[in-house]
Amino acid sequence: MAVFLNDRFVENSEALLHVSDLSIQRGYGVFDFFRTVNGVPLFSNDHLQRFYNSAAYLHLPVKYDVQALSSIIHELIEKSSIHEAGVKIMLTGGYSADSYRPSEPNLIITCNPVVISTANDFERGYSIITHQYQRELPHVKSINYLMAVWLQPLLKEKQADDLLYYNNESLTEFARSNVFIVTPDNKLVTPEKNILHGITRKNVLSLATEMMTVEERDITIDELINASEVFLTATTKRILPVLKINGRSVGNGKVGETTTRLYDKFLQLENSIAHLVSR
Amino acid sequence: MAVFLNDRFVENSEALLHVSDLSIQRGYGVFDFFRTVNGVPLFSNDHLQRFYNSAAYLHLPVKYDVQALSSIIHELIEKSSIHEAGVKIMLTGGYSADSYRPSEPNLIITCNPVVISTANDFERGYSIITHQYQRELPHVKSINYLMAVWLQPLLKEKQADDLLYYNNESLTEFARSNVFIVTPDNKLVTPEKNILHGITRKNVLSLATEMMTVEERDITIDELINASEVFLTATTKRILPVLKINGRSVGNGKVGETTTRLYDKFLQLENSIAHLVSR
Numbered sequence: 182m183a184v185f186l187n188d189r190f191v192e193n194s195e196a197l198l199h200v201s202d203l204s205i206q207r208g209y210g211v212f213d214f215f216r217t218v219n220g221v222p223l224f225s226n227d228h229l230q231r232f233y234n235s236a237a238y239l240h241l242p243v244k245y246d247v248q249a250l251s252s253i254i255h256e257l258i259e260k261s262s263i264h265e266a267g268v269k270i271m272l273t274g275g276y277s278a279d280s281y282r283p284s285e286p287n288l289i290i291t292c293n294p295v296v297i298s299t300a301n302d303f304e305r306g307y308s309i310i311t312h313q314y315q316r317e318l319p320h321v322k323s324i325n326y327l328m329a330v331w332l333q334p335l336l337k338e339k340q341a342d343d344l345l346y347y348n349n350e351s352l353t354e355f356a357r358s359n360v361f362i363v364t365p366d367n368k369l370v371t372p373e374k375n376i377l378h379g380i381t382r383k384n385v386l387s388l389a390t391e392m393m394t395v396e397e398r399d400i401t402i403d404e405l406i407n408a409s410e411v412f413l414t415a416t417t418k419r420i421l422p423v424l425k426i427n428g429r430s431v432g433n434g435k436v437g438e439t440t441t442r443l444y445d446k447f448l449q450l451e452n453s454i455a456h457l458v459s460r
Numbered sequence: 461m462a463v464f465l466n467d468r469f470v471e472n473s474e475a476l477l478h479v480s481d482l483s484i485q486r487g488y489g490v491f492d493f494f495r496t497v498n499g500v501p502l503f504s505n506d507h508l509q510r511f512y513n514s515a516a517y518l519h520l521p522v523k524y525d526v527q528a529l530s531s532i533i534h535e536l537i538e539k540s541s542i543h544e545a546g547v548k549i550m551l552t553g554g555y556s557a558d559s560y561r562p563s564e565p566n567l568i569i570t571c572n573p574v575v576i577s578t579a580n581d582f583e584r585g586y587s588i589i590t591h592q593y594q595r596e597l598p599h600v601k602s603i604n605y606l607m608a609v610w611l612q613p614l615l616k617e618k619q620a621d622d623l624l625y626y627n628n629e630s631l632t633e634f635a636r637s638n639v640f641i642v643t644p645d646n647k648l649v650t651p652e653k654n655i656l657h658g659i660t661r662k663n664v665l666s667l668a669t670e671m672m673t674v675e676e677r678d679i680t681i682d683e684l685i686n687a688s689e690v691f692l693t694a695t696t697k698r699i700l701p702v703l704k705i706n707g708r709s710v711g712n713g714k715v716g717e718t719t720t721r722l723y724d725k726f727l728q729l730e731n732s733i734a735h736l737v738s739r
Contacts (some may be wrong), residue, residue, distance in 0.1 A: 197479070205568075206550075208605060213675070291479070296558075318607075318609055318610065327487060330488045330561075331488075
């Protein structure tokens, strides 16, 4: 498995960082992640744009422009020969002399087989719990998942699939996904503030505007509880229905009509991109 | 420079982690840090106890008990032959198969020359700014310094030496130090909640009880502004007077009497330990 490290392709076993790197010393770094369908990168322009935005916000220079970086990524995807891959682009605070001040960032790009949600996962849906928490610098895809990783035993204990964060009585996002609700009067609503703006979220918003009224605004816990449908969006999950929240059923407890229509549309979009590019 | 990595001493150039480590992937890890005086570890029992507490809280098992770990650290200090060293013990989330779930932790212990504050630094004092922020899992010494590292350019812009965090109108701590104030009626006060309980803080509290009334409780911003003296405590700084806050002088703008007495007592304590152990 090839990995791109700073300026060259290396074997996976050589994809190493010295312990003085600021990701290890201070959890300082950003990343982005997209997948390929039949070897075709999905929404990679959006992901790359977000990667550059995250890096700039954290004062971390990227030594390649977007054309050069894209070309490296394409070469990596070809070398890897994985049809359904997850491509991860990481940029750390670099080797720090005093273990506190950033230096020249380390860039790591990996391309690995990816596990994505199946039609069965969609049918089964998710059981979630809510948790009060606000991600730091939420619009940046930083590597800070201290809370999310720390809370994994709680998920297990509660036999839940995922955690939905809220703060000041408003929903924000899941640890690695965005949240949408369908209101009883059939509007699609998703939070706009204090979240990472997901690329799947963006595509779902775009697909939904043809179907119904769409609002980006704060959602209260009460609205969540009383929603007709709830679902999450993420790169590796596309769209997944949420059927239980803190042990209580959402709507009639079954996968909703809007969620299903959006899921079908998203699959069509994905297939059309893979088909268009690869033919 | 020797480094201890998991189960053996390696050269510094071999102190490497694979990029799948959860510190690099998700900023997940803990550490602790103490220094040596004339080769004698300072307050290392307290630091090791805190290290085990941090690790347990983050569900990260340490494969050595405290005796075995102490013995490794002593060997590392001897190998390093540095009279004034900083010893850092790090424990990460380990090599994660899915870049999200912790596995067997990686343990890294380094021993490097350390820069500590001088008598000149004490005379000059610190100019600080305040910033609204609450560290996540504050009583754990995790590697999450996203906010602290991100705010470094702000410090530079404001020509300040350090950032004092507050939340809900109460002070908590500096990014890497604890805060103390001396009130106009001559009490020594330091926050108790939502902070990392520093080892220097603990020693200063103990030294101060012989001198004056000591309180561990919330401190408001107003109390900070009206304090007679303000200082910070940290392993590499011992005690440093804060002489300016957001551009305004503290008290008469000079290093205070209580701060100076505590500093002298702390130096005595440090010297007595180094002398007792090394003779």
